[in-house]
Amino acid sequence: xxxxxxxxxxxxxxxxxxxxxxxxxxxxxxxxxxxxxxxxxxxxxxxxxxxxxxxxxxxxxxxxxxxxxxxxxxxxxxxxxxxx
Numbered sequence: 001x002x003x004x005x006x007x008x009x010x011x012x013x014x015x016x017x018x019x020x021x022x023x024x025x026x027x028x029x030x031x032x033x034x035x036x037x038x039x040x041x042x043x044x045x046x047x048x049x050x051x052x053x054x055x056x057x058x059x060x061x062x063x064x065x066x067x068x069x070x071x072x073x074x075x076x077x078x079x080x081x082x083x084x
Contacts, residue, residue, distance in 0.1 A: 029055065036080060040073035 028037070047068055048061035062069070069077075 031080070031082075033076075033080065036073075036076045039076040040069065043069045043073050 044058065044062060047065045048058050050057075066074075
């Protein structure tokens with residue numbers, strides 16, 4: 001797996017993850033910008049959010065399913081310098 005795909009996975013990690021007991025306690029990774037979240041959240045929810053999601057699981061999933069992400073999500077990741 002290429003370094004840029006790993007970075008893209010890190011960038012998309014946590015998007016749309018189920019919040020813990022208190023939503024304000026949960027912080028997305030700093031690399032997940034509002035633009036990336038808006039562009040990628042539905043893809044990540046559809047492809048990568050199962051039962052008991054973790055940031056690590058989402059990173060692996062986004063990396064593995066990068067080609068299945070929508071064009072808008074891929075574009076935002078590329079604009080952030082994170083592309084395969």
